[in-house]
Amino acid sequence: MSERRCSPEDDCSSLLSRLGSDSPRPRMKYGGMFCNVEGAFENKTLNFESLGPRPQFTLKLPPEAVSGCVVGNVTSVSTGATIAGCGDRLIIKGGKIVNDDQSFYADIYVEDGTIKQIGENLIVPSGVKTVDAYGQLVIPGGIDANTNLYSPQKGLNPADDFYQGTRAALSGGTTTIMDHVLVEPGTSLLTAFDQWKDAAEQRACCDFSLHVDITRWHEGLYEELETLIKDKGVNSFLFFMAYKDKYQSSDSQLYEAFSVLRDLGAIAQVHAENGDIIDEEQKKLLCLGITGPEGHVISHSEEVETEAVYRAITIAKQSNCPLYVTKVMSKSAADVIAKARKKGMVVYGEPITAGLATDGSHYWSKDWAIAAAFVTSPPLNPDPSTPQYLTSLLACGDLQVTSSAQASFSTAQKAVGKDNFTLIPEGTNGIEERMSVVWDRAVATGMMDENEFVAVTSTNAAKLFSMYPRKGRIAVGSDADIVIWNPKETRIISANTHNLNLEVNIFEGLEFRGVASVVISGGRVLLEDGKLNVTEGSGRFIPRKAFPDIVYKRIKARSKMAEAHGVPRGNYDGPVHDVISMTKSVPPTPTTRGPPCPKTLTGPRNLHQSGFTLAGAQIDDHIPRRSAQRIVAPPGGRSNITSLS
């Protein structure tokens, strides 16, 4: 919404001309006491087509590729006409459309991968496939804001790559994933990004977007960041506060990076754990002879997570940068976020499937393979009341987005760390179960309503990451990523029936209410009657714009407000104690890796650039100083500026 590129006249006329004209007939169902105002949701619908060109949003695939795979399991075809061409023409009938703000009964007509009409008794061309949604909810496809389908850990590639992963995502009702590009320290961000994008375009079955993880910050990354944000459609970057000596960033680096991201309009994400403490605790535990997966949770204690969250928020506050905390796993970390939000900080928290559905007691399992399957960072909390607590914060809006943090490693891969828990590759599954878990734990228990469900599984993520309203909403002009949700059905999770390669599922045996019965991605029905019908490589990359409104409106206003001003004073003309030129005992700064004052940059003014440095050589070192000449003025001073009266 924020990034419309069109002349204002066009905008107005096209918008206004379409208002109220989408449905040919007045709706009669409205008007009851608790019903919505008639037509209230219509002006929330955008018609993208009328808003000017959108070249990069077109389907990348040649028509043949799609038509080859078209849908064999159509429930009913209204006429005998065959379906061909680019994308399905679909009408979804009889469902209750649920957006994040309201629910209503209407039919949806989908053509060319976008939603064309919403309303009742739509006039549609013949030969349209009808999807029956009676008695079910029609929701925007889920957005999983955190997956790791391609990032290797310790040289191991995940057992589930973009194909397996997105397949599982689709089967659970998620139609967009946001994967993390893990850039190894010292390598190019752009190269890694291209590598990820290529891999995903070849393999992914649903739309995807990418976060970029920056494992070693230095000022030299500025240009690459600018390119990524302005040309490549990435607006979120993850920093690690853990993984000491590998990926960890110091506070200075975070501050610098956050300041740059703020200027460029991106969102800073953090993996919040205190790597220094973890490192020490790991050493200590290994010394004590604790080598099993329980060592993981003992060394990554809750406080260590909470502390880092607190610190990240402080740094973000100081640099006035929006912050997104990935993987909120503990009650106290969630509390810190909630409190900070109450104080007005722009911070978002993301609990994950595993954190909402299970707890960390399994780390003490006698079965090594099960215990190891739960290893992720921050770890699942051993406190069994954690899932419920996180769910309640999610329901009240203190946490905003659910994701899966999917990163699957097979038991054999996990067994690399069988004698040393620090070598176990970290990651849990959850991409497939995410939406069901939220429904079961939050909606079915009455903590959350269906609209809030849509918000936390899809809309909030779309808004935060600049995909709204293309994703995350059922509206005319939005992508036809639609899920028909059956709240009554239940399913039991098992590694035997899930869609991943993994041989262990951490939710094994749990029963969840709420199942995606039909999944439509890009206008094509991919899941129906329990049958998954995906095409490798059909996923498109979704570019995202900088300065998402929901995040940056406040930041912009605060940047204006927070200008600090000096006090204009007369010159101090009293005596000055002369400092004997000291031998500097200070080592060169060890934490900043890049040069502190790099070449001048164009674009926004860099406020951090200053000739002054606290350590070592000063910029005015070449100016000779008087050495040790003592003053003769009395301590009281005779100057008028120092006297008290």
Next chain:
Amino acid sequence: DPVRRKTSKAWNREDELPVYLAGPITTGPNQRKTYGMFSSVEGAFESKTIDFENYAVGRKGSRTPRSGSRERLLDTGDPISKTPSEARESSLNGSPGERDEARSRAEVRFSSGTENLNGKSERLLIKGGRVVNDDQSFYADVYIEDGLIKQVGENLVVPGGVKVIEANGRMVIPGGIDVNTCLMKSYLGTQPVDDFFQGTKAALAGGTTMIIDHVAPQPGDSLLEAFERWQEAADKKACCDYSLHVDIPQWNENVKDELELLVQDKGINSFQVYMAYKDVYQMTDSELYEAFSFLKLLGAVVLVHAENGDLIAQEQRKILGMGITGPEGHPLSRPEEVEAEAVFRAITLGNRVNCPVYITKVMSKSAADTITQARRKGSVVFGEPITASLATDGSHYWSKNWAKAAAYVTSPPLSPDQTTPDHLHTLLACGDLQVVGSSHCAYSTSQKAIGKDDFTLIPEGINGVEERMGFVWDKAVAMGKMDENQFVAVTSTNAAKIFNLYPRKGRIAVGSDADIVIWDPDSVKTITAKLQQSAAEYNIFEGLESRGGPVLVLSQGQVVYEEGKLHAQQGTGRFIPRKPFPDYAYQRVKFRNQVKHKQGVTRGIYDGPVYDVAPIPKYITPSPSAKTSPTSHQPPPIRNLHQSNFSLSGAQIDDNIPRRSGHRIVAPPGGRSNITSLG
């Protein structure tokens, strides 16, 4: 006579330590008859008295046997001339106007007139005062001999020729302990204008009879040498008893040996670490973790200067870049959150290591709240607000007068929020903060002017040693937030407990040092640089009124301050050594050590397939933050739990063992092994 003093000092250092806490407390059998309904339980405070004589090795012969004085006391237990309730009533109701002149000041007179004021009699009787300890107040006389309190009670039988001080119902409190002064902390080669002489004089004038000064070595200096330098200077100059904290400017292996020596032989049990001053004193979290672990093994209290140095360095650059060079840049670059964040982190570290943490200079509401919350969750953490944060606020940084603005520069800075002092007093009154320090470190205006064009160069330090007790009384007790017992606790007793000086200091009890203050709650004083003892030409409390102040101060049984006149003598202060493992801080820690024992899970050996890892090219640079190798050798006596051959980064210890390279497994992903199957 200096000879005797010297020997007594030497005795103090060598012999007293081992016996100091050797035996259980034994107190004489004694019945007090004079307690009324609301008085304390009979004998309640007696068990809090330590009879030092019982432990003293060197001095046994030189003292009157304690039992003797007890007997005499018993013999003379006669009906009392003045009941406590009467006296209390009069002291409570008496408004300043109604008081007669005689009551408003302490009188010194001599029962026989045979001794003169300057004589070294050291026999004193404080009569008619209300003794206020941290747990209770009661009316009693206090008899002092040889610098120690010998008797507390009514109608004491004392030898003739004793100097009698009439307290006239005023409060008799233990002398204050200022736990945070920097009287010798040099900045770029310049020394503070208040040295040990000036500083302790100012302390005495404010009712503080003991200071704990910070030994501040520069990075690379030997801690021991610095300690000795400080001790030497203080022995020569200090007018009141003192002890020393040692600041650890950087963490490395050499420091460990010195720390051990300081704790075990030198009587130091508190060390300060810095989370601020990037590239100078600042330690990384790893170093802090190691330092905390090591200090915990030694039984020391960790003092933390809590501010996020990384953020401050960044903010300073930014603010200088904006052209702000005046003192207002100081609070702008060190906002409240930066302090609160570091406090939070320090507490987290303390919890992980299970080590008591003491936060020096709590300056902001949010930092204090963080401490409060942590204490609610059971963390062993102490917070120390200082005179300045309790009496004034940071609005002065914006003063048009540069010299005035610069006088307030200290770190963490005074919070510009004007409700801060009130909030801190509230927390102090309810026990969430425990100790009041002053962080006295006085620089002259010309020294401050080193930073006239760059606020980051302004030497940091404010005054407050003299005003400390007065402001706590004025803003907390006189306002009704705190009672007089809590006043004694926060100005003296808590500090003595945390730093293991109790009950020698911080209590009026038989056997304690005769560091006593007669406190007048109604005296009003206007603070001004012209009348202060400190040599600084600026006082940050200039013009503020403060109710409550000392009338008479005794240090080691000598009258050193009386009616506005100081009789302090340079070099009379003794070094007070402190034992490690103070109970107040360490008791809980010890129990938690036992409870929090960690255990692994006993499992069958994993016998499933193991994915073979191809050797990864190492792209990792050597750790930049750890200054020393984690695997270098350790001192033998204490087992170092951190020593491990495992390292997350770079080369591993088993790198020399050849590995099969990239040899894929053939087992199916589901695995056939029984241990991996889920059944």
